[in-house]
Amino acid sequence: MKQKPKNKRTNKKKPLMKQAAVKNRVSNLQKSFLDTVIPNEWDVFELGKLFEFKNGINAGKESYGNGVRFINVMEVIYNDFITPDLIPGTVQISDEQKELYLVKDGDVLFNRTSETIEEIGLSAVYNGTEEVVFGGFVIRGRPIDNVIDEIYKRYCLRSSLVRNQIIKSGQGAVRTNIGQGDLSQVKIALPPLSEQKAIARILKTCDEVIQTTEQIITQKELRKKWLMQNLLSGKLRLKAFKGEVKLNIVGQYLKEISERNKDSKITNVLSVTNSRGFINQSEQFDRSVASEDASNYKIVRKGQFAYNPSRVNVGSLDLLRNFDEGILSPMYIVFSTNEKHLLPDFLYFHLKTQWFYGHIPMFLQGSVRDSLSFDGLCSMKFFIPSIEEQKAIVQILQAADKEISLLKTKAEKLREKKKGLMQQLLTGKIRITKY
Numbered sequence: 001m002k003q004k005p006k007n008k009r010t011n012k013k014k015p016l017m018k019q020a021a022v023k024n025r026v027s028n029l030q031k032s033f034l035d036t037v038i039p040n041e042w043d044v045f046e047l048g049k050l051f052e053f054k055n056g057i058n059a060g061k062e063s064y065g066n067g068v069r070f071i072n073v074m075e076v077i078y079n080d081f082i083t084p085d086l087i088p089g090t091v092q093i094s095d096e097q098k099e100l101y102l103v104k105d106g107d108v109l110f111n112r113t114s115e116t117i118e119e120i121g122l123s124a125v126y127n128g129t130e131e132v133v134f135g136g137f138v139i140r141g142r143p144i145d146n147v148i149d150e151i152y153k154r155y156c157l158r159s160s161l162v163r164n165q166i167i168k169s170g171q172g173a174v175r176t177n178i179g180q181g182d183l184s185q186v187k188i189a190l191p192p193l194s195e196q197k198a199i200a201r202i203l204k205t206c207d208e209v210i211q212t213t214e215q216i217i218t219q220k221e222l223r224k225k226w227l228m229q230n231l232l233s234g235k236l237r238l239k240a241f242k243g244e245v246k247l248n249i250v251g252q253y254l255k256e257i258s259e260r261n262k263d264s265k266i267t268n269v270l271s272v273t274n275s276r277g278f279i280n281q282s283e284q285f286d287r288s289v290a291s292e293d294a295s296n297y298k299i300v301r302k303g304q305f306a307y308n309p310s311r312v313n314v315g316s317l318d319l320l321r322n323f324d325e326g327i328l329s330p331m332y333i334v335f336s337t338n339e340k341h342l343l344p345d346f347l348y349f350h351l352k353t354q355w356f357y358g359h360i361p362m363f364l365q366g367s368v369r370d371s372l373s374f375d376g377l378c379s380m381k382f383f384i385p386s387i388e389e390q391k392a393i394v395q396i397l398q399a400a401d402k403e404i405s406l407l408k409t410k411a412e413k414l415r416e417k418k419k420g421l422m423q424q425l426l427t428g429k430i431r432i433t434k435y
Contacts, residue, residue: 048184121166251378
């Protein structure tokens, strides 16, 4: 009989989100912290014991545009890690002021005022040696002792445990504000420095994977843009297709639809947004803003187009795919294509090109507010090849769309996994045994 081969040890890496992270086997002792529990050996600090806080400089408008780099509130809101290349603004100040409001490597910047409570107190760690100062809507936190790791800070201070405390402390009727006093009382739980560094390494690795995915998305979007510019203009022809490239007036293949909801049977009220296309109106406004009598609303059916003539220049135009039918405010223009000569999906890609948006101003009408009428749209000229070539082009562009969509879904899932992992690691529910 053949002997069974012995099990060989493999060096296969664990999945990213599980690397070096194991269930809490370090200590079973826990203590209460806010609305959760943390390992007994972790310390709890108020931010006022870890950072020295200072409000930023309030310079006059005439001072902006030259001088030293200037961290404003927007850089803090949109980044958890700020490097000099992410700072577009500059301000002219005296040497004394510069010394007073200088930001050093490792300093934390907090947003102290916002119209949106979710943005209040968002933080970013500065990483750089260039001279940088900070603005009046920002609070600088300078570390007092070396008890918190530089990379760990960026995750810990944006964790839900910290964010919830800051949001509860926010004050103000019109704008929400947080001062140094309230910020000083916010509590954080800190593991030993070696464990902080290990946690930070894992979360940073997660960020790098997410960033790589987002970079691929950007590349794919640029490739799709290039394909659209070349395939839809006739500059690039597919191998199976030849012939003269000429532009045709699109209006000969379009038909305006003015079907009304006379019996009010259709109740699905839609809107056309510039970012999401057709959506239920209640999603846009958290309620329906349609008239009680919707009998004059226009009906739009799957495979038809609709656009807001006053907002088409910002992208409020879409092809209905996700609903069988719906109704739109009478201000919308609804139309269809003659599918024997012009495929709806082919026209859709034309209407999403930079060429289309760049030429809209030439066809606008109106004395008070410029609008793109249906006649204006119909007078435009596009490259409209044979149906067979249209189908081939549509297949290529739809494949590019699908690839981008899958990558965006992947990136979103990675962000959700990272969020869940942060919740586990930053409360000690998952511990790291190897540093």
